[in-house]
Amino acid sequence: MKNTSTLGLFLAVIITLSVVSCNTSDPVFDAPVPGKMQLLFDNVAGSADLKLNASTYQNAAGESFTVTKFNYFISNLRLRKEDGSEYVVPQNSSYFLIEEEKPASQTITLNNVPAGKYTGLTFLIGVDSLRSMADVSQRTGALDPGTNNGMYWDWNSGYIFMKLEGISAVAPAAQNNTFFYHIGGFGRSTVKINNLRTVTLSFRNDVVNVQMDATPALRITTDALKIFNGPTQLSIAQHPSVMFDTFSTNVANNYVQMFSYDRVQAN
Amino acid sequence: MNTLRTISTKRIWLTVSVFLFGLAVACQSSKEPDPVVPPDPGPPGGGIEYKPTPVTLRKPANFPDVIYNISQNPLTVEGVALGKSLFYDAQLSRDSTVSCGFCHQQFAGFGHSDHALSHGIGGKFGSRNVPGLQNLAWEREFFWDGGVTSLDELPLTPIQNPVEMDLKFSEALSRVQKSPKYPAMFKSAFDSDTVTTARFLKAISQFLLTLVSADSRYDKYVRKEAGGDLTTDELAGLALFQQKCSTCHATDLFTDRSYRNNGLPVGAINDQGRYVITLNEADRLKFKVPSLRNVERTFPYMHDGRFTTLEQVVDHYRSGVKDSPTLDPALKVNGQPGIALTDIEKRQVIAFLKTLTDNTFINNRDFSAN
Structure with missing residues (x-):
């Protein structure tokens, strides 16, 4: 008898716990079921689509070039709601490497986005200092310092935030006419440069509605020409190779302007 | 009566377990996959049992506090043995001629005796003297310029450096994964025979951390x-x-x-x-x-x-x-x-x-x- 009542009590506790622990997915007790949002990064060069090893583009300095590689990190995403509040994408799901040579990498899906109406987006170009210094087991996938397609500096611990490489007749013959822009530096300890940049985009007059059964897809245009044409006019002839040096902050200040919101497409 | 109660108790416990299991499954399905930290598939490891034997990091009485976060990489006999095997494995260089131990010689305090500048693959030279390896748990930054901020990341540099071992790290991982001896060693050290960046690096760290010099x-x-x-x-x-x-x-x-x-x-x-x-x-x-x-x-x-x-x-x-x-x-x-x-x-x-x-x-x- 005593045994049975103990078990009965135990069962009651379990059932209570079950209701409490699962209530995030229980529409009766909580907010509406979360949905998803997709971000499609469309890399372009001015008015033309960006094509690796193919099309020739021209920067504001009048230099013609082709692009052989274009990669960048997007992280720490925050979605702004109509009421001004923000949804912060959880840290572990908030690092993305967009690579022009890998079309699948250009679509990122944010899961578990609270249902609601969204009007804007904020993200970091690069990888924040905390994650950059985190234990190596916390840095897998695109953040794996050993296998992330050359987006890590092993001699000066840190991620390359943006990598643009190409060929131009004005680049030095000694470099085989290639140019390199590898921009990184998260400003650890006494390091002088910090190239982390924050981008905030408004969805203009669009109100993006996330629901359980509606996954809106936002197109974001990334204009690689802005890497050259910005507050500092970047000339390939003058700067055929910019990596970890003080000039790199000028390039970061240019590319912070390369993103723009294009449109939303309902799925 | 007693027998009856036993049966009914058993039945109730069974019901509870089934319920708990169902609950676990139901709760799990609402979790979203994580793009950056994918769950480890943890493949079966060829019959190797995962029973690591802990090793205590030696902390000499006359040393200051340890800097390395040992809780993120607890030493085990198996992990240290794996790290040592990797340390002395020339496969980790492009042409399989240069191991870590090639430049870090024990008799020279794990420096490169009589070499002013580091001497790597194909007779190439670096621009700096090979630092000795010892008491690394007490180091905050690595190399002469402190460019590397974690012991775990240290091996990436010499393995990939064109004048040292000149091997893409992904290729190093793949060679180790394909080797006949390593998957079992990874299984016994980390409970998985899948060679990942983190496991590879942490194994080498484990070996390096045992290199405590405090008996002069x-x-x-x-x-x-x-x-x-x-x-x-x-x-x-x-x-x-x-x-x-x-x-x-x-x-x-x-x-x-x-x-x-x-x-x-x-x-x-x-x-x-x-x-x-x-x-x-x-x-x-x-x-x-x-x-x-x-x-x-x-x-x-x-x-x-x-x-x-x-x-x-x-x-x-x-x-x-x-x-x-x-x-x-x-x-x-x-x-x-x-x-x-x-x-x-x-x-x-x-x-x-x-x-x-x-x-x-x-x-x-x-x-x-x-």
């Missing part, structure tokens, strides 16, 4: 252990050292882990040292203060190996220190660059430095290639 005659002297007798000259050298050298070569690690310009005239390589990492003008020509443990064995000396004897090193501090905007203030007392030492004092300081040779460490079979 000097250590025995300060810990008042048997065999810790110092001669009159050595004791005089110790007193001089504490007075004139220990600002930088501080604590029983014999380094304060800072970056300093010790007044070496700029060499032809024109190595700007710490500046390359921080881009701060104030860091030009600064290099990490090296430990002096086993210094008798780690010749040549300085970041570019320009000195081959301890006499030359001390002579540099006596009369070779070159003034420059970033020269360390500790080397410019009363406006005069350098450290004043008589010939007798020089001999005594060197005699003391040789008491830092740790033969137990240098001859420890646990650290040697099998």
